[in-house]
Amino acid sequence: MKPLLNAVERLGRGSIFLAKTLRVLPKLLPRFGLVIHQLHSVGVQTLLIIVVAGLFVGMVLALQLYYTLSTFGAEDTLGMLVDLSLVRELGPVVAALLFAGRAGSALTAEIGLMKATEQLSGLEMMAVDPVERIIAPRFLAGFIAMPLLAAIFSAVGILGGYAVGVDLLRVDAGAFWSQIQAKVDFSEDVLNGVIKSFVFGFVVTWIALFEGHDCIPTSEGVARATTRTVVHSSLAVLALDFVLTAIMYN
Amino acid sequence: MTQALVQIRGLHFSRGDKKIFDGIDMDITVGRITAVMGPSGTGKTTLLKLIGGQLKPDAGEIRVDGENVHALPRARLYQLRKKMGMLFQSGALLTDLSVFDNIAFPLREHTDLSDSMIRTLVLMKLAAVGLAGAHRLMPSELSGGMARRVALARALALDPMMIMYDEPFTGQDPISLGVLVKLIRDTNATLGLTSILVSHDVAETLSIADDVKIISGGKVIADGSKEDIQRSDSPWVRQFIDGLADGPVPFHYPGEPLERLLLEDAG
Numbered sequence: 001m002k003p004l005l006n007a008v009e010r011l012g013r014g015s016i017f018l019a020k021t022l023r024v025l026p027k028l029l030p031r032f033g034l035v036i037h038q039l040h041s042v043g044v045q046t047l048l049i050i051v052v053a054g055l056f057v058g059m060v061l062a063l064q065l066y067y068t069l070s071t072f073g074a075e076d077t078l079g080m081l082v083d084l085s086l087v088r089e090l091g092p093v094v095a096a097l098l099f100a101g102r103a104g105s106a107l108t109a110e111i112g113l114m115k116a117t118e119q120l121s122g123l124e125m126m127a128v129d130p131v132e133r134i135i136a137p138r139f140l141a142g143f144i145a146m147p148l149l150a151a152i153f154s155a156v157g158i159l160g161g162y163a164v165g166v167d168l169l170r171v172d173a174g175a176f177w178s179q180i181q182a183k184v185d186f187s188e189d190v191l192n193g194v195i196k197s198f199v200f201g202f203v204v205t206w207i208a209l210f211e212g213h214d215c216i217p218t219s220e221g222v223a224r225a226t227t228r229t230v231v232h233s234s235l236a237v238l239a240l241d242f243v244l245t246a247i248m249y250n
Numbered sequence: 251m252t253q254a255l256v257q258i259r260g261l262h263f264s265r266g267d268k269k270i271f272d273g274i275d276m277d278i279t280v281g282r283i284t285a286v287m288g289p290s291g292t293g294k295t296t297l298l299k300l301i302g303g304q305l306k307p308d309a310g311e312i313r314v315d316g317e318n319v320h321a322l323p324r325a326r327l328y329q330l331r332k333k334m335g336m337l338f339q340s341g342a343l344l345t346d347l348s349v350f351d352n353i354a355f356p357l358r359e360h361t362d363l364s365d366s367m368i369r370t371l372v373l374m375k376l377a378a379v380g381l382a383g384a385h386r387l388m389p390s391e392l393s394g395g396m397a398r399r400v401a402l403a404r405a406l407a408l409d410p411m412m413i414m415y416d417e418p419f420t421g422q423d424p425i426s427l428g429v430l431v432k433l434i435r436d437t438n439a440t441l442g443l444t445s446i447l448v449s450h451d452v453a454e455t456l457s458i459a460d461d462v463k464i465i466s467g468g469k470v471i472a473d474g475s476k477e478d479i480q481r482s483d484s485p486w487v488r489q490f491i492d493g494l495a496d497g498p499v500p501f502h503y504p505g506e507p508l509e510r511l512l513l514e515d516a517g
């Protein structure tokens with residue numbers, strides 16, 4: 001009973017925190033430089049791991065699918081299948097998991113340490129709202145960066161699939177691309193994937209910032225909050241993926 | 251009749267089950283340096299945070315410049331905070347900004363001054379704490395004492411009407427300690443500030459304080475001008491001023507007696 005109450009209470013505090021963050025977002029417009037700065041640390045610094053992971057996931061997909069497809073003589077559909085798996089599922093989900101591990105944990109640790117070293121209190125006493133100055137720009141940056149990272153993940157993954165499928169396994173290059181063009185629907189497949197990645201970006205960034213803001217201000221508290229960010233946001237991504245997929249493709 | 255810049259009436263505050271303040275009344279007189287002393291853990295930092303509106307009292311009220319801090323809407327509270335500087339015990343510098351940018355920060359947030367004006371102001375404030383040469387350093391490159399002096403320069407940046415110093419003297423070498431003592435006294439006099447000074451360094455504190463409040467066990471146990479306090483023969487005050495371990499002010503954090511704790515471990 002107690003853990004359940006605690007969970008509900010945290011969810012409530014998290015929602016209030018989110019509401020406060022969303023309310024000050026309009027104030028960021030005249031100071032968009034703050035968001036750009038955060039886009040660099042949240043987005044650009046996650047780029048490398050996204051590109052490398054996307055490449056390998058694409059290559060493995062091509063290997064696995066080729067093996068199955070060739071038993072039906074359907075190798076020509078390889079490109080389409082790689083593309084669909086990436087755009088609909090793996091791109092948003094794997095990119096979000098990596099995003100939680102790389103950017104989410106860093107956000108929690110940063111905010112948590114700012115709290116532990118009284119930087120947040122210091123801002124308040126300088127009449128600067130920490131939510132407006134520190135939290136909101138990071139939130140917006142995470143929300144913008146995540147879909148871009150997922151798109152890059154998918155694009156690189158398709159190139160990886162192409163490299164393995166066409167260059168290594170000798171699938172016809174024309175068929176690889178024309179099947180993608182013919183069978184992948186923009187709104188049905190691509191747009192739904194983009195919606196997923198927006199939702200994941202929103203949730204992961206929210207969890208990461210809340211955990212940092214809510215942590216016990218000691219080194220141990222920050223360490224625990226960072227772990228919680230990775231665990232909770234990964235689980236949230238997987239669970240939400242199921243829900244969204246069920247709604248979208250029914 | 252002297253005028254009180256900060257008026258505290260019937261202040262109660264607890265952390266969990268622990269009562270920190272049990273009905274405190276206090277006036278901080280305008281234009282003077284008021285020292286707040288007391289054993290470690292009695293809630294001196296907590297008191298400053300209550301005055302700054304970062305914590306809410308359980309009962310009672312705190313007025314700063316006539317305004318009831320905890321009844322103000324947010325925007326007005328922020329307006330009021332611009333007039334209160336606070337020097338945190340840890341310094342609380344923003345670690346991703348250089349020393350220069352840390353001091354420029356409140357100016358950039360709250361004023362429309364040009365870059366060259368800001369530069370002049372920042373370097374002047376830094377020179378006042380003897381650290382103009384360090385303006386390019388990052389906070390991680392500062393010693394604890396230097397960080398606190400930078401934080402002092404930052405607290406002075408907006409020319410507040412009042413400054414709260416939380417333990418400004420800890421970790422200062424004798425020279426910078428002397429400079430700080432003088433700086434606190436001079437800024438208070440020349441800028442017409444009101445200062446609240448939390449400190450354990452009895453000698454330094456008494457050398458610059460006009461008024462002294464001693465808190466212990468959730469109560470104000472002494473309140474008066476420096477001369478009153480120095481002359482006082484109350485055992486509470488004497489123990490604190492003379493630094494005696496034995497006396498009415500408990501040195502130990504309340505709890506079970508040591509003998510019992512040791513026996514518990516053994517059994």
Ligand SMILES: Nc1ncnc2c1ncn2[C@@H]1O[C@H](COP(=O)(O)OP(=O)(O)OP(=O)(O)O)[C@@H](O)[C@H]1O
Nearest residue numbers: 265266270288289290291292293294295296297339
């Ligand atoms: N965040 C907190 N949660 C729970 N208790 C706290 C918290 N912060 C402080 N306390 C408790 O409140 C009491 C007063 O703390 P405070 O920091 O105000 O003491 P202080 O007088 O400034 O001591 P020092 O001289 O050592 O700085 C302490 O006994 C401490 O145990």
Ligand SMILES: [Mg+2]
Nearest residue numbers: 294295339416
């Ligand atoms: Mg303290």
